[in-house]
Amino acid sequence: xxxxxxxxxxxxxxxxxxxxxxxxxxxxxxxxxxxxxxxxxxxxxxxxxxxxxxxxxxxxxxxxxxxxxxxxxxxxxxxxxxxxxxxxxxxxxxxxxxxxxxxxxxxxxxxxxxxxxxxxxxxxxxxxxxxxxxxxxxxxxxxxxxxxxxxxxxxxxxxxxxxxxxxxxxxxxxxxxxxxxxxxxxxxxxxxxxxxxxxxxxxxxxxx
Numbered sequence: 001x002x003x004x005x006x007x008x009x010x011x012x013x014x015x016x017x018x019x020x021x022x023x024x025x026x027x028x029x030x031x032x033x034x035x036x037x038x039x040x041x042x043x044x045x046x047x048x049x050x051x052x053x054x055x056x057x058x059x060x061x062x063x064x065x066x067x068x069x070x071x072x073x074x075x076x077x078x079x080x081x082x083x084x085x086x087x088x089x090x091x092x093x094x095x096x097x098x099x100x101x102x103x104x105x106x107x108x109x110x111x112x113x114x115x116x117x118x119x120x121x122x123x124x125x126x127x128x129x130x131x132x133x134x135x136x137x138x139x140x141x142x143x144x145x146x147x148x149x150x151x152x153x154x155x156x157x158x159x160x161x162x163x164x165x166x167x168x169x170x171x172x173x174x175x176x177x178x179x180x181x182x183x184x185x186x187x188x189x190x191x192x193x194x195x196x197x198x199x200x201x202x203x204x205x206x207x208x
Contacts, residue, residue, distance in 0.1 A: 012061050014045065015055060017081050023102035026130040026174045029191070030100050031070045034176055036189070036190040038073060041178075048075045051085070060088040060121060067116060071098035073165065077088045093120045095164045098176075118149050124164045125149060130174040139171045 035052040042048040051114050052071040059065035072094040074085075087093060097117050099109045117125050122144065129138040139158040142149035152160050159168040159179065167187065168179040178187040 011061060011063060013055065013057050013066075013084050013086065017055065017066075017068055019068075023105070024131065027100045027102055030128065030130050030174075032174055033190045034071050034098060034178075037178065038071070039185060040102045040168075040190065041165075041180075041187055042073075047076055047078060049077045049079055049082075051082070054082065056094075057084060058087040058089070058093075060086070068114065069094065069097045070100045071116060072096065072122075075164075087120075088191070094122050096124045096126070096162060097122050098128060099115040101127045101134055103134065114149060118144060124162055126160070127167060128171070128176050130132070130176070132171075132174075137171075139169065141169070 016197055029106070033054055035050060039050040042050060050071075050073050053068055055068055057063065057066050072095050073096040074090070074092050076092045077090050094117075099105065099113065101109045114125060124144070125142045127135060127140045129135040129163075132138040139160060141152035141162070143152055144150075155161055155168070159170040161168050161181070163177075167179045168181060170177055170179070175189070177189070179185065180187055
């Protein structure tokens with residue numbers, strides 16, 4: 001979607017909405033680790049930007065036209081630290097958004113946000129309920145077909161396939177886990193890196 005420039009005066013675009021990162025420890029953990037895990041996955045791709053809980057402004061001159069996705073991925077823009085994301089400056093909307101659904105956000109995630117992301121052209125939208133309290137099933141995905149979202153059907157092993165990420169997504173208790181579509185290997189979560197490194201070292205010693 002192309003944003004229209006309508007302003008000639010300086011307008012403040014706040015960097016925070018004053019809301020917490022997540023409602024519970026599980027929600028905060030998933031937001032932080034999934035952002036970092038996907039970012040590492042695309043580390044070698046220079047024009048894929050991964051972020052989350054960042055103010056995303058989609059209409060120039062209107063600071064109220066803002067959303068803060070828990071996790072979002074944009075293709076076609078440079079990596080780098082941003083204070084906010086302005087659609088009219090970047091020129092690209094996210095291709096994927098993941099929301100960690102909670103008691104206070106579940107209605108908005110299923111309604112207003114879903115409609116907004118469809119309008120912005122977000123090609124894949126996922127909702128994950130870490131505690132399994134508000135959605136059945138706790139992990140749901142949608143693909144943009146025209147201007148509307150169609151529900152993703154799980155593959156034979158019950159996982160959701162993200163063509164945009166090149167991954168499969170599945171729920172493991174309160175964790176969201178990712179599998180590389182090309183290799184079939186689990187994408188090691190940031191919080192599991194220590195264990196993975198220790199296991200690799202043990203295998204290397206055993207091989208010696």
